[in-house]
Amino acid sequence: MSLLKKIFTAMRGGAREAGEAIVDANSIRILEQEVNDAETHISKAKQDLTTVMAKEMQANREIERLQQQISEYETYTMDALNKGNEALATEIAEKIAALEPELQLQQETKNSFSVHADRLKQLVKKTERQLAEHKRQLVMVKTTDSVQKATSAISDNFSNSNSKMMSATESLERIKRKQKDFDDKLKAAEVLDAENADFSLDEKMRKAGIGPQTTTASNVLERIKAKKGA
Amino acid sequence: MNVKTIATGLEKLGVDSREGYDFDYQIIPGEEEVLQISLSEREEIPVYLTLTDTQILCISYLWDESEIKPSAKHEMIEMMLEMSLPMPLSSFSRIGNRYAVFGALSLGSTMEDIAHEIVTLSDNTLEAIEVMSDYLN
Numbered sequence: 001m002s003l004l005k006k007i008f009t010a011m012r013g014g015a016r017e018a019g020e021a022i023v024d025a026n027s028i029r030i031l032e033q034e035v036n037d038a039e040t041h042i043s044k045a046k047q048d049l050t051t052v053m054a055k056e057m058q059a060n061r062e063i064e065r066l067q068q069q070i071s072e073y074e075t076y077t078m079d080a081l082n083k084g085n086e087a088l089a090t091e092i093a094e095k096i097a098a099l100e101p102e103l104q105l106q107q108e109t110k111n112s113f114s115v116h117a118d119r120l121k122q123l124v125k126k127t128e129r130q131l132a133e134h135k136r137q138l139v140m141v142k143t144t145d146s147v148q149k150a151t152s153a154i155s156d157n158f159s160n161s162n163s164k165m166m167s168a169t170e171s172l173e174r175i176k177r178k179q180k181d182f183d184d185k186l187k188a189a190e191v192l193d194a195e196n197a198d199f200s201l202d203e204k205m206r207k208a209g210i211g212p213q214t215t216t217a218s219n220v221l222e223r224i225k226a227k228k229g230a
Numbered sequence: 231m232n233v234k235t236i237a238t239g240l241e242k243l244g245v246d247s248r249e250g251y252d253f254d255y256q257i258i259p260g261e262e263e264v265l266q267i268s269l270s271e272r273e274e275i276p277v278y279l280t281l282t283d284t285q286i287l288c289i290s291y292l293w294d295e296s297e298i299k300p301s302a303k304h305e306m307i308e309m310m311l312e313m314s315l316p317m318p319l320s321s322f323s324r325i326g327n328r329y330a331v332f333g334a335l336s337l338g339s340t341m342e343d344i345a346h347e348i349v350t351l352s353d354n355t356l357e358a359i360e361v362m363s364d365y366l367n
Contacts, residue, residue, distance in 0.1 A: 143282045146262050150280040150289070151325045153260025168293035169366050171274035172359045178271045 004137050028145065031138045038131040042124060049120040052113055059110035066103040070096055231337065233257055233265035233279060236286075239341040240267075240348075247342050249349045269352050277348045277355075286335040288347050290355040293366060295327045302365035309362060319347060320354040331355050 006027070073096045080089035158165065166174070205211040237255040245252065252270035257263060258278075265279040278289045298306060310322040310329075320331045331354055333347050359366075 139282075139284050143285070143287070146280060146282040147287065147289070147325055149260060149262035150264045150278065150287075151328070153258045153262060153264050154266070154278055154291075156260065157258045157266075166274060167297050167367070168275075168359045169297075169363050172356060172363070174274050175272050175356065182271060 004140050028138070028141055031134060031141060035131060035134045035138060038127055038134060042127045042131065045120055045124045045127060049117060049124060052117045052120060056110060056113035056117055059106055059113055062106045063103065063110060066099055066106060070099050070103065073099070231281065233263045233281065236279060236341075236344060237265055237267075240345055243341055243345055248345045251349060251352075253345075253348070267348055269349070272352055272356070275352065275355055275359075277351050279344075279348070281337070284337065286337060286339060286344065287332060288335070288344075288351050289323075289325075289330050289332045290351050291325075292329040292331060292355065292358060292362075294329070297366050299365055299367055306362055306365035309365070310358075313358065313361065317354050317357070319350045322358075331358055 073092050077089050077092045077096070080086075080092060202211070234257060237257070240248070240253055241255070251272075254268040254270070254273070256266040256268075258266055262280055266276050267279060268276045275290060278291075280287050280289070314321050317331075319333045321333070323330050323332055331351060333351050335343060335347055339347075
């Protein structure tokens with residue numbers, strides 16, 4: 001079972017007492033140890049792989065060298081035969097016969113290195129997958145741990161401050177009320193601004209004798225006189 | 231980077247980067263240091279920021295079990311699941327007996343990213359309470 005599943009199973013199992021750490025430091029240490037072990041395995045396997053691959057390359061070079069030699073001697077044998085020198089041809093053929101088991105041996109050596117290298121590559125890949133998995137779990141476990149510690153710090157801080165814990169809906173209501181107060185103030189300010197703008201325009205118009213004029217005793221009298229005359 | 235450098239960094243940002251909100255900071259000491267960020271006019275529901283090895287976590291608490299109408303709990307949880315995808319940047323969670331909304335950021339985030347996350351998380355928190363208030367006492 002993955003460590004994370006164990007942790008969450010423990011949480012479900014009622015280990016969730018106030019203030020009790022669910023992620024015990026031990027499980028984090030175990031995971032960290034597993035990550036370290038996997039890292040050591042990988043670096044060891046990679047070192048081995050480098051050695052084996054170097055040996056494989058050496059064997060390959062040796063094979064090429066032998067193959068080339070054999071093919072050269074084959075040409076020489078042919079040349080000797082063409083010149084009718086059967087004795088020399090046999091001598092050269094003996095040389096080839098000596099080289100061929102050597103080639104055979106090198107090929108076997110090379111094959112065994114290839115098989116070994118393939119196995120190591122698979123091992124590295126598998127260990128890397130394991131490492132990634134452990135690291136991912138470690139991150140999750142550590143995050144769970146951090147969040148729990150953070151939550152307990154927040155709760156402690158809250159209970160120390162003596163403030164009453166508000167419910168979510170109460171909090172939202174208060175925030176909305178503040179928002180509304182703010183909006184109302186903004187609106188009031190806008191209205192006031194608009195009124196001030198109107199006022200100054202009226203003032204300018206009045207001075208220029210345009211629009212409704214301020215009532216004075218003299219223009220009331222004139223208005224009445226005009227009515228009387230009509 | 232620690233919570234203090236984040237508070238300093240956020241404060242250096244212009245108010246525009248904080249989307250018009252003033253932030254008020256309080257560092258809560260503890261085994262895991264937490265930065266409490268209160269947005270102006272929204273002091274009742276602060277955002278808490280904490281650092282883990284791999285990420286910056288911003289958390290806002292919604293309500294605890296006692297605030298949920300017992301008969302509505304199932305429906306509430308379904309609503310949370312359904313809201314999780316469309317709600318930008320934030321996800322629901324439960325820590326102990328408290329429900330929360332959270333967002334996680336990379337440790338390489340800029341201060342602007344963090345500020346944006348905080349404001350978005352705060353918006354989403356208010357939205358979530360509003361949407362789910364029928365399930366609450």
